Amino acid sequence: VYAVASYQAGISNLDGLLAKRDNWRIVSEYPNLARVFALNLRMKAFKIFPVWGAAEVYPPDSADLAILWARNENEIKEQSLVPLMKLLPVTAFLIANRESLENKDLSQILSCFSSKLIAKPRLNPAVSYERGRSNPITFPPSGKAKEIKLALPDGHQQPPTAQFLKRVGLNIQGYTEEVLNRRPSSDL
Known part of the structure; x- marks a missing residue:
């Protein structure tokens, strides 16, 4: 996330x-x-205009x-900023629902991620853990799930997520850096 200005400014x-001035x-x-x-720059007077996207088109006329x-500074410069x-x-981040992870057979989708991910669990200090005891995640041998629902971000989080999915080898049709289908599908 960057703070940017227009070249014309x-x-x-x-x-x-x-x-330059006091009223931003x-x-x-x-x-x-x-x-x-x-506030960190101690600007004396400023107005913030929240938008739902395309903030790069506002400077210099409207902001x-x-x-x-x-992605990087070169991408910013390409937009004349x-x-x-x-x-x-x-x-x-990959976030899973504990109940679904424990009760559904998600091994097919998780195997796509397993070779690329390094788990960094965050321990809750209020919970005590027994030493030497490990609780590996196991999947019940029950029948395969008919449908797996995966929530994928759009907007500014879509490009890095699409890159991540591509890197781990998960092919989701209709979900790329440029294209968003509201109901993408997978060949799993």
């Missing part, structure tokens, strides 16, 4: 940003991040700055 870095218009899909960004997601600051790295 004549701002090339944060120092130039703060020297900031557009973003992430209004909370935009607010924290403005002075944009807080947006991009100047990257001022990288605010956050973006990563993808």
Whole structure:
């Protein structure tokens, strides 16, 4: 996630940003991040315009700055924008419903991920764990599930998720970096 300005605004870095003016218009899909960004820079006056996408088209006419997601700084520059600051790295996570993971045979889909993922469990300090005891995840030998429902993100999270799925070898038709089908399917 980056803070960016238009090339036409004549701002090339944060120092130039703060020297320009006092009343800033900031557009973003992430209004909370935009607010924290403005407060951390001690901007005296600013307005944040939350949008649902395409924040990159607002500067310089309808906004002075944009807080947006991009793969890298080159992608920002291709849109005639100047990257001022990288605010956050973006990563993808695989989250599973515990009950489904324990009670359904998801081995076919999980095997696609298993060779590419490194599990980093987060332990709850309020829960005590017995030493030496391990509870491996096992799948019941019951019949195969007729349908597996997988929630996939759209919007700014779609490109990194599509790249991740491709990297682990999971082919989902209708879900790529560029194309979104509301009901994608898989050949599993």
